[in-house]
Amino acid sequence: MNYKNLNDYELVYQVRENDDIAYETIFSKYSNLVGKMAKKMLSKNKNIGLDFDDLYQEGMYGVVRALSDFDESNTMFYTYVCLCAKREMERIVKANKRMKHSILNEAYSIDENINNTSDIILGDLLPSEYNLETDYNSKKECDRLFSFKYELEFIDSLIYELKLNNFTTKEISILLDLTYKNVNYRLHKIRKKLINFV
DSSP: OOGGGSOHHHHHHHHHTTOHHHHHHHHHHHHHHHHHHHHHHHHHSOSSSOOHHHHHHHHHHHHHHHHHHOOTTTSOHHHHHHHHHHHHHHHHHHHHHHOTTGGGGSOOOTTSBSSTTOOOBGGGGSOTTOOTTTTTTOHHHHHHHHHGGGGSOHHHHHHHHHHHTTOOHHHHHHHHTOOHHHHHHHHHHHHHHHHHHO
């Protein structure tokens, strides 16, 4: 049987008869379409912790859903595949946008600048004689560094903890719903207190 000559309805029928070649043919046929949809979705939704492969995989899951749920009396298979693939991609995009901590999907270096207008890095929050990487194995020093947050006001302790976890000033302002200027000011105060604490 030449599967490439079969139309979608015949292929769906063969898939439902547990024909693996028909299944692969459908996947191959709709792979490029799902890829284009994933690229378009990704270009509209940048910086949410998803990449092309995530969206493509969800879109292909939509093809699987279309194969199992398709009813030819309601619509054309092509239209139904597009709808299912789009729904699955939109679902994962919406879930990632809803996640307040989607920023956690991106990693930042301890040497990253804390804002665009300053040369201050996370290491500047620590006194010059303290090196987090060198002294990491020293439990006593780490405990002192992390216990410092209990010396701060609640909001400052949150900012300090986020900064220790490599969040940028902009990210902290978004997460805590504070202005960028306010976070920057509080970081300056925290740094002064930390130098005296350690």
